[in-house]
């Protein structure tokens with residue numbers, strides 16, 4: 585069983601106005617994917633082990649995201665991190681699963697990591713020649729509904745990356761992406777975008793134009809501080825909604841008895857990183 589969890593450590597009071605109306609349409613049509621539960625990654629506790637302690641941690645993160653939506657109108661949220669392997673995809677999918685546990689919610693996960701897409705693999709989606717984000721960007725004949733796969737069992741919609749035929753830069757730079765995400769805003773309450781690492785790749789800066797906020801995943805005890813600082817510099821500070829500490833397995837000093845985080849001495853340097861941001865608060 586996974587001992588780790590994600591948790592928003594720091595919320596950033598940004599100056600973002602809620603720029604997007606929430607003119608939501610009817611529920612998206614449910615389509616054809618039957619999730620193969622047995623083959624879904626065991627790391628996706630929000631889907632396959634909902635009663636676990638780890639799943640509770642993602643529900644806590646869900647509460648924070650729901651509050652950001654309520655209070656600031658955040659609807660499209662990118663999930664990034666400084667380095668490969670920090671846990672972006674696991675965090676994205678577990679947060680999505682937690683959000684989708686509310687039966688009324690309409691949640692879409694977009695795999696915008698066109699370099700190393702893994703959403704479909706984590707979810708054990710059937711390997712087919714279905715089009716994905718890359719195809720939808722290149723070919724206007726595909727609208728959003730044509731490329732979204734709905735996992736009815738989990739009340740979750742997914743837009744896999746597809747098969748990029750041109751460079752990720754060209755795809756993510758396309759105005760078609762903006763159009764697809766505009767449609768997503770009309771159809772879904774919450775859109776989570778799984779992205780490549782923020783450091784050393786231009787992708788997140790392209791995606792940044794279309795998200796309301798980023799969650800920055802940091803692998804506890806792993807992601808180098810210098811790269812965390814670099815990632816935070818690369819991104820627009822006004823769009824950093826918070827840092828999610830992933831896979832921290834320190835013993836929780838309370839009655840819960842499993843991995844936790846947020847020891848004051850550990851938080852200090854994060855707070856320094858966010859020193860320029862007003863009203864940072866630790867949850």
Ligand SMILES: Nc1ncnc2c1ncn2[C@@H]1O[C@H](COP(=O)(O)OP(=O)(O)OP(=O)(O)O)[C@@H](O)[C@H]1O
Pocket residue numbers: 586587588589590627665667668669670671672673674675697700702780781830831
């Ligand atoms: N909370 C967690 N608990 C246990 N294992 C985890 C956790 N988060 C991530 N992992 C594992 O760490 C590895 C990297 O996770 P993940 O694929 O989510 O990272 P990523 O940041 O999306 O990587 P990439 O940059 O390659 O897209 C995987 O083997 C994953 O199963």
Ligand SMILES: [Mg+2]
Pocket residue numbers: 672673674697700702778
């Ligand atoms: Mg990933």
